[in-house]
Amino acid sequence: MYHFNILYFDGKLSVTHQAILHLKPDHWIIQFTDQDSIEQIVRWEIDGIERDLGFNSLYIFRYGDFPKQTIECKDENLLVALKELYPGKPFFSKQINFLLSQNTTIITGLACALVGFIALAYFYILPWFAETVAENIPVSIETQMGETMYDNIITQYHKNDSLTRSVNDFVKEINFKTDYPVEVTVVKEDQMNAFALPGGHIVVFDKLLSKMKTKEELAALLAHEVAHVHYRHSLKSIFRSLSGYLLISLIFNDVNGIAAVLADNSNMLLNLSYSRKLEQDADEKAVEILQVNNLSLKGFADLFTLLKSESNDSKTLNLLSTHPLTDNRIKYAKDAAFHQRVVRNNDKLEEKWREIADQFK
């Protein structure tokens, strides 16, 4: 019962020896006839024997110092015999691999758990984590990041110095209800757009300014962008898309390029819906800012109408994707304007607005 047919390799030469393995209480005996027809006996002490991690029905054991001797056995009874003879010896300690070779239901279960976990991580855990990180970054680091981003971005544009000065004067007349310093830069660009960077930098394209008719529109735009700054929206988006991308590239690690592109785009879709939510938050905060300053919310609705007229233009699809402008948002602004109680005229702001508007005449 304790004799098995095996293959024996001596570790010095690649020649295969058909051999017999005898299991003894404290050692193994390997017996074979070598190339020169000489009977050979090899003794393996139990303590020096190692078993290879096995995934198939081939059992491999090694022994000794380098170069190690090897035996291979296909007889499944060997395992039974080993269990009986050496119950204390950890020939079977490779739990994971044991589990792997045994149970398909466990594997299927694990696979389902994994898929579930990844989905959970992707839709809930990572976004939450990214948001928490973004929220807890010290203001000094945030400002520094914003500053670096601003320095990089602004070189791609032509700055309009006098408009920049005037708009910043305009900013000083409004209470934005935030601790962040608001710093506007107006650039020459033939598109209606504006964006905010972490820490307080806001970039406005001059085309958008030129199309505005009232100070309330500009105030609404600035309030909206300041809200992005205030809530750290760009930081949150960056962290979210980074974490999502990280997870996806982890899963699709070894997959070919096409799948990676697909995965990447699906991440973008999710981020887009997220950015719509951020826009909504910014709108709400902007309404609050305008109300505190007693500025008419009609300007807010006008701003959206203006932006919408532009987004019908096919060349600004970009704007559409990052600043989703739906009829809902116009309706929201109109409703807010309808319910607004206190509106006061602000002469000083009007004066600053004139200075800006005059530059387009």
Place this chain on the structure above:
Amino acid sequence: MEEKDLGQITFHGEGSKLFGIYIVNLLLTIFTLGLYYPWAKAALLQYVYQETEFEGSRFTFHGTGKEMFIGFIKAIGIFIVIYAFLILCILSKQPLIMSVGFLVTYAAFILLIPIAIHGSTKYRASRSSWRGIHFGYRGDRKEFLQEFIIGALITISTFGIYYFWFVVKIRKYIFRHLRFGSVSFSYNGGGTDYFRLNLKGYFLTFITLGIYFFWYVKDLFRFFVDNIQMEQNGEIVQFRSTTTAGGYFKLIFGNFFIVILTLGLGTPWATVRTINFIFSNILIEGKLDVNAIEQTEMDYRDATGEDISDMIDIGLV
């Protein structure tokens, strides 16, 4: 004494088994926050080797998670040092120090590539065996570094044209120093051929809107395989590729659909298909005496190169 004229390596791996390994690996890697990664890699390699057969015997990968973990830690240490240096330079806000920082970082990364190739080839080879005989890589790190840096510099100064000669030279160096016991290897491709092949492949792929791509990869594979030689006691053994463009087409499209339709879960089956495809398309021609390969290598256990190469994501050879 057994002599054969045509040999082939066969792969017996199964998608379902590999799937199990992937799942367990992924779960453990996630729950250990990545620390399990070296063990995951060891399990995967051990499985793939174990299911690879030549002349009735399976290959073995002896690398362990522990060895690769030590390498992993060292590799992380190296990256931390490099990044820390870069960040310090950036924080100084001095343009001069910042540019020095960037230059040093780039140089360090360029240096890491040959170190990683060398280290991981050496580690992989020494941890691979067949019938108890270990593979081995006897390249000299300094020599390899020198050759790599000179090649890289010429490549840069010729705007990339030399790249093809460079790749072939590196390949030649590696194969020349690769051993399988008493069997030695060599690579015979020429840079000019490689350049021509790529030029032709690139333009025809472009002109045919990508259709030629399958012939292009077939040619690349052939250039790689057909130029590999083994030598045993003066006997030359030649590798021969039998791939076709059609075969590549089936492989690539099949894998694409398997992966996409299963949202990535089918990746193990695609991997098995790929390995099967590669091995079933390599013929080994010549008289290799499979019973007379002698052990010649020493033990080697440093996996740092292996892990660096993982981190900078380079495919070997």
